[in-house]
Amino acid sequence: MKAGQNPKTKTIQEIKVDIDKCTGCRACEMACSAYHAQPRYSSINPARSRIRVISDELNDEYVPIRAGDYTPAECTGRHIYTINGKEYSECSFCGASCPSRDFFIEPDSGLPLKCDMCESVPALAEPMCVKVCMTDALTYVEREVVREEIPQQKRGQIEVSLEALINQYGLEAVIDSLKQMPQAKNH
Amino acid sequence: MRYAETGFDLEIDLTRGSIDKVATEPDLAELYLGGQGSAAKLIFERVPPDVDAFSPDNLLIFSTGLLHGTPAPAANRTAVNTISPQTNLMSHSLFGGFFGPELKYAGYDKIVIRGKATDLVYLYINNDHVEIRDATHLRGKGSTETGDLIKKELNDQKVQVAAIGLAGENRVYMASIEHNHASAARGVGVIMGDKRLKAIAVRGTKDINVAKPAELFELSQELHQKIGGSDGNGDWMAVDEDDSFHHNHFAWGNARTRIKNYWSPELQERWTNWKYDHMDRQTGCYNCPKKCRNVIKWPGRERFAYKCYGKDTYHMAAFLELDFSYEILGLAQEYGLDSYSTPQVIAFALELLEAGILTDKDFPEMPADSRGRFFYLLEKIVRREGIGDILANSVSQAAIQIGNGAEKFDHNTTKKFEQLPIKLGKVNPAYFLMIATGEKMSITQIEGSFPQDPLPTREQREEFVAKWDAVPDEKFKNYFLNWEKRNDITDEATCDIVDWNEAMHYIDDSTGLCGFVSSFRGQFGGGVAYHMNNIPQVIALATGVAMDKDKLWKAFQRIRTLVRAVNVRRGLRRKDERPPEDHWAVRDEEAEQELLSKYYAFKGWNSEGIPTRQTLERLDLGYVADDLEQRGILVVGADGEVGALGTGVAGGQAAGKAMGVAP
Ligand code: SF4
Ligand code: SF4
Ligand code: SF4
Numbered sequence: 001m002k003a004g005q006n007p008k009t010k011t012i013q014e015i016k017v018d019i020d021k022c023t024g025c026r027a028c029e030m031a032c033s034a035y036h037a038q039p040r041y042s043s044i045n046p047a048r049s050r051i052r053v054i055s056d057e058l059n060d061e062y063v064p065i066r067a068g069d070y071t072p073a074e075c076t077g078r079h080i081y082t083i084n085g086k087e088y089s090e091c092s093f094c095g096a097s098c099p100s101r102d103f104f105i106e107p108d109s110g111l112p113l114k115c116d117m118c119e120s121v122p123a124l125a126e127p128m129c130v131k132v133c134m135t136d137a138l139t140y141v142e143r144e145v146v147r148e149e150i151p152q153q154k155r156g157q158i159e160v161s162l163e164a165l166i167n168q169y170g171l172e173a174v175i176d177s178l179k180q181m182p183q184a185k186n187h
Numbered sequence: 188m189r190y191a192e193t194g195f196d197l198e199i200d201l202t203r204g205s206i207d208k209v210a211t212e213p214d215l216a217e218l219y220l221g222g223q224g225s226a227a228k229l230i231f232e233r234v235p236p237d238v239d240a241f242s243p244d245n246l247l248i249f250s251t252g253l254l255h256g257t258p259a260p261a262a263n264r265t266a267v268n269t270i271s272p273q274t275n276l277m278s279h280s281l282f283g284g285f286f287g288p289e290l291k292y293a294g295y296d297k298i299v300i301r302g303k304a305t306d307l308v309y310l311y312i313n314n315d316h317v318e319i320r321d322a323t324h325l326r327g328k329g330s331t332e333t334g335d336l337i338k339k340e341l342n343d344q345k346v347q348v349a350a351i352g353l354a355g356e357n358r359v360y361m362a363s364i365e366h367n368h369a370s371a372a373r374g375v376g377v378i379m380g381d382k383r384l385k386a387i388a389v390r391g392t393k394d395i396n397v398a399k400p401a402e403l404f405e406l407s408q409e410l411h412q413k414i415g416g417s418d419g420n421g422d423w424m425a426v427d428e429d430d431s432f433h434h435n436h437f438a439w440g441n442a443r444t445r446i447k448n449y450w451s452p453e454l455q456e457r458w459t460n461w462k463y464d465h466m467d468r469q470t471g472c473y474n475c476p477k478k479c480r481n482v483i484k485w486p487g488r489e490r491f492a493y494k495c496y497g498k499d500t501y502h503m504a505a506f507l508e509l510d511f512s513y514e515i516l517g518l519a520q521e522y523g524l525d526s527y528s529t530p531q532v533i534a535f536a537l538e539l540l541e542a543g544i545l546t547d548k549d550f551p552e553m554p555a556d557s558r559g560r561f562f563y564l565l566e567k568i569v570r571r572e573g574i575g576d577i578l579a580n581s582v583s584q585a586a587i588q589i590g591n592g593a594e595k596f597d598h599n600t601t602k603k604f605e606q607l608p609i610k611l612g613k614v615n616p617a618y619f620l621m622i623a624t625g626e627k628m629s630i631t632q633i634e635g636s637f638p639q640d641p642l643p644t645r646e647q648r649e650e651f652v653a654k655w656d657a658v659p660d661e662k663f664k665n666y667f668l669n670w671e672k673r674n675d676i677t678d679e680a681t682c683d684i685v686d687w688n689e690a691m692h693y694i695d696d697s698t699g700l701c702g703f704v705s706s707f708r709g710q711f712g713g714g715v716a717y718h719m720n721n722i723p724q725v726i727a728l729a730t731g732v733a734m735d736k737d738k739l740w741k742a743f744q745r746i747r748t749l750v751r752a753v754n755v756r757r758g759l760r761r762k763d764e765r766p767p768e769d770h771w772a773v774r775d776e777e778a779e780q781e782l783l784s785k786y787y788a789f790k791g792w793n794s795e796g797i798p799t800r801q802t803l804e805r806l807d808l809g810y811v812a813d814d815l816e817q818r819g820i821l822v823v824g825a826d827g828e829v830g831a832l833g834t835g836v837a838g839g840q841a842a843g844k845a846m847g848v849a850p
Contacts, residue, residue, distance in 0.1 A: 023471040023478045026285070027260070027411065030474045034258055034404055041400035044256055045292060047392030056344065057367045058335050058490060060467040060482060103345070107392040132408070134415035134476035 009144045013117050015066065015130060022062040022137035024055045028129035035118060035128045047107045050115040051129045054092045061088060064129075064138060067104040068095030070112035072181070075100075190398040191257050191729040192216055197295045197317060199310060201382055202243055202302030206317045211296065217732045217742075218807060221253035221296060223279065224697035224746040226268040229299060230277055231749055231811065236756045236818075240272035240378065241358075247378050249290070249298040249349070249387065252699015256291035256395035257729045258407035260414055261475040261701040261716075263287055265349075265366075267375045273360045273581045274374075274603045276754045279627040279696070282349070283472040284369035286389065287699055289347040293391025304383035307356070309337065312389045313346075322385035327353055329489065329521030330365035337388045346390045352523030354569045355380035359579040361525045361532060361568075368470065368480055368492030372525040373604070373628050374581075398731030406725060410716050415476030419714030420704045422479035424495050425469055428459045433496055439503045441534040442599035442608035442767075458509045465513065472701065479703060488517035496607075497526050503608070504530030505557045515561060522569045527629070528581065528605040533564045535582050535596055536574065544593050549574045581605065599767050602759075604628045606767055613674050614771045616681040617688075619779055620786050622766035624685075624796070626750050626759075627692060635707040636691050636718075637663065637684040641670040657709045657718035659687060659736060678782050682789040687719075690743040694722060697746060745806040748791075748798045752811045755820060761787075761796050797821060 029046035036050065037043045046052070050067040075098070078090040097104035097112035104113045118127040125131075126140040165174050198207040211225075219225040226248045238244045247269045254262035265287035271278040290298065293312050300310075307322040325333050334348035348366065355362035355376035362376025397403050414420045424430065431450035438445055465485055469478035470492065480492040493516060501519070502512040519526055537560060539545040547553075551573065553563045567575025577585045582605055586597035599606050601622055607630055617637070618630070625633040636657065642648045645668070652664040666680040676684075691706035695717075702708065705717035717725075719736055727734040751759075764783065768774075784794060791802030800821060803812040815821040 020468065023469060025471040025473065025475055025478075027474045027476060030258060034400075037394075037400070039400060041258070041397075041404040043394035043396045043400075044258060045392065045394040047292065048394075052345075054344065056335075057470075057482075057492075058331055060484070060490060062468075062470070102343075102392075132411060132476075134411070135478065 008147050010147045012143045012145050013127075014141045014143060015127065016139045016141060017064055018137050018139075019063050021135045022053065022064055023135055024053055024057075024062040025135075026053050027132040027134075028064060028138060029053060031128040031132040032118075045107070047103065048113065050104070050113050052103045059086055061086060061092065063088070063092045065093060065095045066115040066129075067097055067113045069097070069114065071096040071098045074098060188396055189213065190396050190731045191253055191726075192221065193291055193294050193296050193393075193395070195295050196297040196299055197312065199298065199300045199317075199319070200302040201300060201304040201308065201319070201384065204304075204319055206319070208295075208315075208317075216253060216730055217734075217738075219746055219749075220694070220697035220726075220742055222250045222264075222697040222699050223266040223268060223750075224693070224742070226250045226266060226297070227277065227746060227749045227753060229297075230268060230270070231753050231756075231814075234270055234753075236758070238270065240270045240275065241381050243302045243382075245270050245301070245378060247300040247375070247382060247384070249286075249300075251287040251291050251296050252695075253697060253726065254729055255287040255699045257397050258404050258474070259700075259725050259729060260407055260411040261472065261477070261704045262699045263473040263475065264695065264699045264701055265290075265371070266696055266699075267364060267371045269375055269378045270757075271360075271374045272377060273584060274628070275757055276602060276626065276759060277750060277757075278373060278375050278378075279632060280364075280371045280373045280375040281696060282364065282366055282369045282371035283701060284347070284366045285473045286347045286349050286366050286369075288473045289389045289391050291391065291395050292393055293389050294393050298387065300382060300384065303381065307383050307385045309350075309386040309388060310384065311337075311341065312387070312391075313343075314391055314393060325350075325385050326356065329353075330363075330523040331367065331489065332521060333386050334365075334367065334388075337386060341388065341390075343390060346388045348386055348388045350386035350523070351376045351379050351384075352521050352569075354523045354579075356385070357569060357571045357579070359524070359568060359571065360581040360584065361528045361579070363523050363525045365520060365523050368482065368520075369472070370520070370526070372527060374525065374528075376523050376525075397729050399728040403725070403728035406721075406728060410721075410725075411474075411476055414704050414716045417714055417716075419712045420708055420716050421477035422495050422703050423711075425479045425481055428455055428462070430458075430499065433499050434503070436609075437499070437503065438608040438610045439506055441504070441538045441596065442531060442606075442610065443538075444506075445610065454508075461510055461513060475701065475704070477703065483513055483516070485513045485517060488514060489521050491517040491520040493526075500526050500530045501561065504534040505561050507557055511558055511561075514558075515565065518562075519565065522565070524565070524569065527607070529565070529568070530561075531599065531605045531608065532568070532578050532582050532585070533561055535585070536564060536578050538596055539589065539593055542592075542596070544589065544591050544596070545574065598769055601766055602626075602628065602763055606630065606770075610769060611771050613773050614775060614779065615673055616676060616678070616782055617684050619766060619771075620681060620685045620782065621688065622770065623764040623779075623783060624786065625689075626754055627696075631707065632692055632702075634688050634710060635702065636688050636709045636715075638667065638710050638713070640673055641667070651713060655713045656720060657713060657715050659690075659719035659740070663687065678785050681782065682786050685786065686789070689747060690719070690740060693743045693747050694739065697742075698722065698726065741806065745808060748802065748806055748808060749811065751792070751796070751798055752803075752808070752815065755797050756815070756818065759796070761794065764796060 028051045029049040032049040032051050033045050034041045054063045081088045118124050130138045130140040196209050198209050250266040264281045267280040308319050309322040311318045330350045330352040333350040358377050358380050360377050364371040364376045434449045465483050467482045470480045471478045479494050482492045484490045501515050568579045571579050577588050582597050583600045583603035586593040621633040648668050695706045709715040723734040723739045792798050800812040
């Protein structure tokens, strides 16, 4: 059966990252920004890319990360990971669009950017960033997972979080903040 | 709307502390492309020949290439141009990495720097926000260390930094400008230091627009796949562990000694282990699928990266092995030193000591072993201490200062610039012309499209030309098909070949393309991604300017002739156009001079190598002809014939062994 045909399962698209293979070339940034330009390919600007390569030549650190969800607050503390003797800040692996750094933020509007897996009709064989990455630092896989229970579970989580917020700040304050959030319109 | 370009230069006066964003003429791209091409025009117009390299009026120009910031792969070479104190000519320097594209995204095609700050400063460019900032706290800091400190200070890891190290600060002529693990060589760091500019930090988040989006993207992706998927592009030396070519054929020490059977399997194994035991990874430049740089972390030394022959220069000058290069290169990178010329300067000094022209008194407390001596002299040079103060002025200038016969040991320079340590047998006509007339100071910046050597059989040659897409004209296929012995080729073919080789470099250095996917690489296998037959289309799709092969060729001639005019105005003449006298053991002065005359005529230059009015006008350079006439360099009405033929001294009979260099 082809991916996506079974109503009880859904296709998870994954981009696997092998940071040992990354050369830091940023072709992925170039391609993502071109693909999302209006009209398509009309301009290049890595600052609009939904993938950024965190690189630090002195530390031999090259980490491509894709834009995930918007987060309004800076994290209060960060882990430092030591991998193969090299120290990485937690930020090097975090795809959040957050106030502590100026990427995954649309340079003109200030709105958060999020990877959309190059959604298009017809669908691309593989996302642009993966296509241009010729070192296989990025590879694309599609996986079938069982659909049931997942939405429920997710709603449950949101409910739990909201309840915690309401307990802390009161219902009105939470509703007010939700209304004021600029990205609320975006969703 | 301007496509591919931003349409603005950033003009900085460090004396006055002024910053101006200046709109540029829209038709410049069509005539001078960008990069080194339009930089040459600025230097011709704004740096007259009486301006000394160390004058505040000398310009230091960082140029993006015309294709930087577009989807065209491997367009990332930033050009740095100024007047060199070493040669008194226009310098030619390039570096890869990310700086040029970032500058475009910040909204500028060039940074044009004049004047001098009173103390160390750095330039911070963040889109429209441009600032000259104090850099006294960075004094003495290493080049990549400086980049790291600036990123931390600005709290922005995505800033791209180009910086000088101690060598540049102390106005060492061999000083480089370093950017991450890329290096701008051939003597530009000295002027950055003289201007008291420690670094430039750039961050840009603006769009670069292109004229024909979908077509350009598609063509760029084809080229990207071709570059990444073929070994006809990039630096094969990054992965080929057999480096017998350089070690068996190039000269060791002060470009003196050939060791013909140096390479062995045992040595290769030992060196390969050194490499892979200490290599972190291989990295590439902006928007290029190749990974030409080997990143090495040697115990106790700074992490550094090298490309190509850059790993051999130090140990060959010192008669040592690869571990020595690995040990010294990290330090040399942090000091910001050109790894091609610096080892030659050190080997030259040690030869003078051996010959008794310099004595032990000139080298107080110098270690006895070669390894120790190189580290010792490196320190003396970057600090300009004792003899280092003289050596810091390069081989030619130091030889004059030392005198007492030292000039004879300055045997491997052309136009006062250190050349690759190559000593061969019989004259190779194309190489004679390229080294003699080149103004990019290194043969690697001139050679590259036509193969260095013929293939042995007609069948092999036929096979080669059958898939040779890069030729600008069918005649090159015929030249190659009928070429059997390296030195046996007509003068007509030689002129054409040298011209093509030059054309590709001048185009790359103005569009910002990397030579490893274009001008330098076609000579090895012919299957290079960019060439005369597709670059015009890439330019046209990116810029919207109508471009074809003839127009591009003419742009090359225009830029090349303009560079010559800058240098002619500063005194360059026929007598200076000589390869090192011992480059070949067997010379034929008469034939060489006859070939040189033919080449000058072919280029439309007079017998002194000065472009004629007719040539200049044909290339839309009438303003150059006027200037040269006003200065008496061209005679009005005589179409440029001035002075007697200066053919210089007779061909040298100096050292050098039989030939046998094969790729
Ligand atoms: S294209 Fe691949 S190798 Fe290049 S920076 Fe992106 S992830 Fe790394
Ligand atoms: S999958 Fe597409 S949208 Fe997401 S980062 Fe890659 S190129 Fe950008
Ligand atoms: S071919 Fe090599 S040197 Fe040239 S741009 Fe690509 S990675 Fe850099």
